[in-house]
Amino acid sequence: MTNLHLAVALDGAGWDPAAWRAPEARPAELFTARYWTQLVAEAEAGKLDFVTIEDGLGVQTDDPGQVQGRLDAVLIASRVAPLTHHIGLVPTATVTHTEPFHISKAIATLDYVSRGRAGWRVQLSARAHEAQHFGRREIPEINPAFPVREHVRELYDEAADYVEVVRRLWDSWEDDAEIRDAATGRFIDRDKVHYINFEGRFFTVKGPSITPRPPQGQPVVTALAHNEIPYRFAEKAADVVYVTPVDAADAHEIASQVRVRHVFADLVVFLEPTSTAARQLPSDAHVFAGTPAQLADLLLEWQAAGISGFRLRPGRLPDDLRGITRGLVPELQSRGVFRHEYQEDTLRARLGLERPANRYAAVEGARVA
Amino acid sequence: MPKQIHLAAHFPGVNNTTVWSDPEAGSHIEFDSFVKLAQTAERAKFDFFFLAEGLRLREQGGRIYDLDVVGRPDTFTVLAALAAVTERLGLAGTINSTFNEPYEVARQFASLDHLSDGRAAWNVVTSWDAFTGENFRRGGFLAEGDRYSRATRFLETAKELFDSWPADAIAADKNSGTFLRDPSAGTFAHQDEHFDIAGRFNVPRSPQGRPVILQAGDSDAGREFAAATADAIFSRHGTLTDGQKFYADVKGRLARYGREHDSLNVLPAATFVLGDTDNDAQERARIVRRQQVSGATAIKFLEQLWNRDLSAYDPDGPLPEIDPDVSEQHIARGRASVRMHRDPIAVAREWRERAAAEKLSIRELIIEVTGRQNFIGSAATIAAALDDLVQQDAADGFILVPHVTPGGLDEFADKVVPLLQERGVFRTEYSGPTLRDHLGLATP
Ligand SMILES: Cc1cc2nc3c(=O)[nH]c(=O)nc-3n(C[C@H](O)[C@H](O)[C@H](O)COP(=O)(O)O)c2cc1C
Numbered sequence: 001m002t003n004l005h006l007a008v009a010l011d012g013a014g015w016d017p018a019a020w021r022a023p024e025a026r027p028a029e030l031f032t033a034r035y036w037t038q039l040v041a042e043a044e045a046g047k048l049d050f051v052t053i054e055d056g057l058g059v060q061t062d063d064p065g066q067v068q069g070r071l072d073a074v075l076i077a078s079r080v081a082p083l084t085h086h087i088g089l090v091p092t093a094t095v096t097h098t099e100p101f102h103i104s105k106a107i108a109t110l111d112y113v114s115r116g117r118a119g120w121r122v123q124l125s126a127r128a129h130e131a132q133h134f135g136r137r138e139i140p141e142i143n144p145a146f147p148v149r150e151h152v153r154e155l156y157d158e159a160a161d162y163v164e165v166v167r168r169l170w171d172s173w174e175d176d177a178e179i180r181d182a183a184t185g186r187f188i189d190r191d192k193v194h195y196i197n198f199e200g201r202f203f204t205v206k207g208p209s210i211t212p213r214p215p216q217g218q219p220v221v222t223a224l225a226h227n228e229i230p231y232r233f234a235e236k237a238a239d240v241v242y243v244t245p246v247d248a249a250d251a252h253e254i255a256s257q258v259r260v261r262h263v264f265a266d267l268v269v270f271l272e273p274t275s276t277a278a279r280q281l282p283s284d285a286h287v288f289a290g291t292p293a294q295l296a297d298l299l300l301e302w303q304a305a306g307i308s309g310f311r312l313r314p315g316r317l318p319d320d321l322r323g324i325t326r327g328l329v330p331e332l333q334s335r336g337v338f339r340h341e342y343q344e345d346t347l348r349a350r351l352g353l354e355r356p357a358n359r360y361a362a363v364e365g366a367r368v369a
Numbered sequence: 370m371p372k373q374i375h376l377a378a379h380f381p382g383v384n385n386t387t388v389w390s391d392p393e394a395g396s397h398i399e400f401d402s403f404v405k406l407a408q409t410a411e412r413a414k415f416d417f418f419f420l421a422e423g424l425r426l427r428e429q430g431g432r433i434y435d436l437d438v439v440g441r442p443d444t445f446t447v448l449a450a451l452a453a454v455t456e457r458l459g460l461a462g463t464i465n466s467t468f469n470e471p472y473e474v475a476r477q478f479a480s481l482d483h484l485s486d487g488r489a490a491w492n493v494v495t496s497w498d499a500f501t502g503e504n505f506r507r508g509g510f511l512a513e514g515d516r517y518s519r520a521t522r523f524l525e526t527a528k529e530l531f532d533s534w535p536a537d538a539i540a541a542d543k544n545s546g547t548f549l550r551d552p553s554a555g556t557f558a559h560q561d562e563h564f565d566i567a568g569r570f571n572v573p574r575s576p577q578g579r580p581v582i583l584q585a586g587d588s589d590a591g592r593e594f595a596a597a598t599a600d601a602i603f604s605r606h607g608t609l610t611d612g613q614k615f616y617a618d619v620k621g622r623l624a625r626y627g628r629e630h631d632s633l634n635v636l637p638a639a640t641f642v643l644g645d646t647d648n649d650a651q652e653r654a655r656i657v658r659r660q661q662v663s664g665a666t667a668i669k670f671l672e673q674l675w676n677r678d679l680s681a682y683d684p685d686g687p688l689p690e691i692d693p694d695v696s697e698q699h700i701a702r703g704r705a706s707v708r709m710h711r712d713p714i715a716v717a718r719e720w721r722e723r724a725a726a727e728k729l730s731i732r733e734l735i736i737e738v739t740g741r742q743n744f745i746g747s748a749a750t751i752a753a754a755l756d757d758l759v760q761q762d763a764a765d766g767f768i769l770v771p772h773v774t775p776g777g778l779d780e781f782a783d784k785v786v787p788l789l790q791e792r793g794v795f796r797t798e799y800s801g802p803t804l805r806d807h808l809g810l811a812t813p
Pocket of ligand 1: 422423424494496584585586587588604
């Protein structure tokens with residue numbers, strides 16, 4: 001049996017809206033570096049593949065009884081990077097209102113700071129109130145029951161262009177562009193630094209990036225997808241897609257439909273020492289409540305159905321994160337399906353992704369200026 | 370009590386001040402270089418660490434400029450990571466007000482301020498040009514004359530966002546189930562000629578309330594902007610007379626905004642070469658200048674004045690006889706901070722005359738006419754000179770720009786700082802945790 005990949009999705013006090021009131025919760029610390037450092041350190045102690053960090057360009061809710069406010073996820077990941085050594089760091093960043101030039105260099109820099117452990121969870125914003133925070137375009141309010149299909153498709157097309165620009169910018173410097181040639185006084189070989197000249201329906205970007213190609217070449221791009229349009233987007237743009245099956249048969253169905261290198265299933269998890277009743281929670285992803293052994297059974301069943309990894313969303317932090325690292329992980333290790341130690345240095349390598357050739361590197365003898 | 374000096378460490382930049390050919394010179398991209406310089410600055414009790422930023426690689430003659438250091442990492446991302454390996458040092462980032470939006474920048478600075486426990490600073494710069502705009506969705510949308518009106522509105526808007534959460538908005542009371550004491554926290558609405566935005570800001574109030582604001586423009590509009598809004602100004606006026614004139618000018622503008630004399634720190638950029646003796650330092654400075662101005666670099670500098678391709682000229686030979694091209698289209702692009710020479714033909718004549726009189730080659734002339742180090746001498750000489758400039762109101766402190774990455778501040782930290790401390794003009798311990806504490810600024 002092949003090893004499975006395990007990630008956790010960190011968000012506020014956890015994915016249960018009531019999580020911040022749990023006895024172990026530390027809601028007053030949500031906006032401190034210490035809180036995030038401790039969570040990621042716990043995930044690293046559990047030898048998890050990576051953590052994702054949620055983000056958004058607006059408040060989560062207007063309910064004063066729930067967590068509101070968050071810190072920028074890229075900056076949280078970067079703040080944690082020097083204090084961790086193995087775990088992948090995959091912040092969420094929204095594409096709809098932001099600049100691909102900025103996001104490209106931010107994720108590239110996270111890759112430098114973490115020595116090859118950076119990824120990115122691409123997120124769209126279809127929310128009218130978030131568009132108002134920027135005031136540069138109108139986004140019609142979308143009723144989840146009757147999504148405006150064409151409009152959504154446009155947003156995904158734009159996102160695909162955006163990721164293409166980010167990826168081109170990552171490649172805009174060849175790996176050996178910096179030469180420091182004292183004889184000619186040249187710091188770079190400018191034939192190895194490339195304009196990307198992207199021209200699309202939504203924007204044009206000239207390049208090159210101001211930041212040299214990151215250690216992984218291409219940091220790992222990930223996206224959450226619930227249906228057809230985002231599946232097609234993920235196939236174009238992502239190395240890892242997070243999907244939301246409800247059971248093993250559904251997992252099989254989705255895994256056979258979505259052609260992305262890694263198909264991870266998202267699960268909200270509540271881990272208890274003994275079997276418990278199901279939890280009621282509004283959630284796009286399946287909600288699991290039970291023992292680590294029961295969760296291990298479920299993961300292996302879904303893995304057999306074609307899922308290559310899991311992004312577990314702890315219901316309560318830090319309890320269910322500890323349930324994962326101290327309960328589920330030893331269980332999976334004892335079944336011989338999860339690593340005991342980290343082996344690979346970069347996130348790509350851990351996911352079995354080779355370091356890609358640079359799209360702009362000329363084939364020997366055929367360089368074009 | 371004498372005036373206290375403020376010191377900042379500028380990570381070496383992408384211009385010819387930085388000597389990448391030095392055997393000691395390390396990476397400009399690897400995080401270790403940033404850690405090294407920041408930790409040296411913190412060991413020496415500096416006020417803050419400073420990152421510049423330019424959003425397009427420089428070009429000359431239609432090609433990427435390849436003689437200086439090229440490339441840098443992302444400002445916010447580096448500063449957030451540095452917050453993990455330093456404890457007190459302020460973390461200042463240069464962020465452009467043209468190619469960004471207030472909501473995003475405000476949440477990045479507020480986040481950085483939280484993640485550093487109150488050490489964030491924002492150097493607001495206004496480069497507006499269409500050349501840089503080609504890297505962005507909106508392109509080069511702003512006219513030069515509007516750069517400070519956008520910057521002013523941008524900063525006003527960002528301040529509204531920073532202030533939109535009351536300090537005590539979060540109750541996080543598990544018993545009552547109240548997370549937000551103030552359900553309207555973050556609410557804002559802003560409308561002016563540049564921004565029309567409304568909604569709720571999503572980062573709670575940060576330890577400093579707002580990041581410290583730095584400004585680096587030199588025009589009249591830039592100085593006015595600084596007087597109206599900045600906590601510190603980064604200038605190029607580092608000599609006694611020039612410094613005093615600039616200092617009096619910007620401090621003189623404060624009253625109009627109801628601000629105190631001490632509420633704006635004037636911090637000129639300062640380069641330096643240390644030696645065991647003054648003579649030793651002069652000799653070292655001579656070598657550094659030759660490293661900074663290679664033959665190839667000298668020709669490129671000359672091209673910037675002449676605005677012509679001068680690649681056929683010998684840097685060790687005489688200056689060109691032809692006059693500069695004074696047409697609008699300029700050969701050098703992406704140098705936001707370099708104001709083009711006002712009267713190129715007159716300057717060229719001056720340079721030719723000087724080169725002839727002193728028998729200087731192109732390279733020797735460029736070594737003479739382009740930025741010498743501000744401070745050259747033994748540690749004692751430099752400490753005295755810095756102190757003197759501050760006591761005579763030419764500055765409130767300095768942003769030191771070492772020429773070698775990342776070790777170029779070591780000697781200064783080890784030799785000059787202790788002398789300043791002996792003189793009683795520089796702190797021996799940080800007095801508080803935040804950058805506002807270091808700079809003596811009130812929390813808004
Ligand atoms: C000492 C100094 C440092 C500067 N550093 C930067 C920088 O890092 N990035 C940038 O885009 N502009 C930089 N600038 C440019 C200015 O902040 C400003 O945007 C530009 O000079 C145009 O404004 P002005 O006409 O008022 O000078 C710098 C200017 C000065 C004087």
